[in-house]
Amino acid sequence: MQEKQIKKVTVVGTGVIGNGWIARFLANGCKVIATDPAPEAEKRVRAAVKKAWPALEKQGLAAEASQENLSFEKDLEKAVADADLIQENAPEREELKRKLLADIDRYAKKEAIIASSTSGYMPTTLQAGCRNPERVIVAHPFNPVYLVPLVELVGGKQTDQEVIQRAQRFYDSINMKSLIVSHEIEGHIADRLMEAIWREALHLVNDGVATTEEVDASIVYGPGLRWALMGPFLTLHLAGGEQGMRHMLEQFGPALKLPWTKLVAPELTDELTERVVTGCEQQTTGHSIAELEKRRDDFLIELMQLLEKYWPAANLNGRI
Numbered sequence: 166m167q168e169k170q171i172k173k174v175t176v177v178g179t180g181v182i183g184n185g186w187i188a189r190f191l192a193n194g195c196k197v198i199a200t201d202p203a204p205e206a207e208k209r210v211r212a213a214v215k216k217a218w219p220a221l222e223k224q225g226l227a228a229e230a231s232q233e234n235l236s237f238e239k240d241l242e243k244a245v246a247d248a249d250l251i252q253e254n255a256p257e258r259e260e261l262k263r264k265l266l267a268d269i270d271r272y273a274k275k276e277a278i279i280a281s282s283t284s285g286y287m288p289t290t291l292q293a294g295c296r297n298p299e300r301v302i303v304a305h306p307f308n309p310v311y312l313v314p315l316v317e318l319v320g321g322k323q324t325d326q327e328v329i330q331r332a333q334r335f336y337d338s339i340n341m342k343s344l345i346v347s348h349e350i351e352g353h354i355a356d357r358l359m360e361a362i363w364r365e366a367l368h369l370v371n372d373g374v375a376t377t378e379e380v381d382a383s384i385v386y387g388p389g390l391r392w393a394l395m396g397p398f399l400t401l402h403l404a405g406g407e408q409g410m411r412h413m414l415e416q417f418g419p420a421l422k423l424p425w426t427k428l429v430a431p432e433l434t435d436e437l438t439e440r441v442v443t444g445c446e447q448q449t450t451g452h453s454i455a456e457l458e459k460r461r462d463d464f465l466i467e468l469m470q471l472l473e474k475y476w477p478a479a480n481l482n483g484r485i
Contacts, residue, residue, distance in 0.1 A: 174250050184217075187199055197236070252280050253269065254282045257283065287319070303320075304316050315342050329345060365427065
């Protein structure tokens with residue numbers, strides 16, 4: 166029997182991530198129902214989509230793409246009833262998410278996929294209160310969702326692997342790069358890596374070693390350029406010369422035991438908070454958030470085009 170194509174999507178929760186999903190779904194020809202109990206949520210959703218649309222047009226829209234394919238429904242049961250896939254984006258509070266997902270599971274049709282955008286919780290935790298836990302997964306994106314292609318797909322102990330495969334086919338069809346995480350873990354993969362750098366960056370600022378601007382510059386003009394193409398492992402593989410990673414580990418492996426880094430995050434004191442906030446405000450003096458978002462979006466579009474030029478066969482899940 167031919168698999169039914171996912172075309173009707175409901176987005177539950179319309180913050181930054183939820184709105185990013187909505188814009189991406191619409192740009193790829195999906196019909197989207199948004200739902201959120203917050204006052205004026207519909208107004209904010211439509212404004213966010215309108216704001217993202219020029220970048221999506223620049224990147225390229227599907228033939229069926231239209232902002233008119235978005236509708237808003239306050240009632241959760243009505244919003245999810247006919248959806249092929251439900252993307253949940255509630256705040257990162259375990260009890261809230263578990264209750265919400267259980268409600269969605271109760272209201273959604275049998276064949277619908279339920280995906281949480283959680284950046285930290287494991288799907289086994291989230292699906293525990295659901296009647297049909299086999300269809301509950303994590304589909305964790307990255308901001309801005311309407312442009313950044315990575316989505317981490319994670320199944321829990323009760324997840325049907327066919328659901329993961331169906332989800333992968335869908336997310337790939339909307340121009341995403343699906344990374345199936347084979348073993349669930351808090352924070353998944355990318356966030357764990359980002360958190361490690363974030364903790365070390367806070368220590369550098371807290372200890373007076375560097376300003377926020379200097380930390381950012383050290384990434385932008387250094388490893389960030391290389392990581393955009395190859396990531397940390399292939400970057401270091403090339404650092405080993407003709408012998409690659411083998412020589413690199415022999416040469417620099419012993420240094421890994423040196424206590425350079427601090428694994429535990431510093432206490433977020435008022436002083437550190439003010440130092441970080443002040444530094445970021447100084448970095449962006451004279452530039453609005455909207456202006457910076459547009460600069461970021463334009464850069465990401467060109468960077469992804471460059472990535473396709475120099476790494477056209479790049480794929481995930483071990484295929485290159």
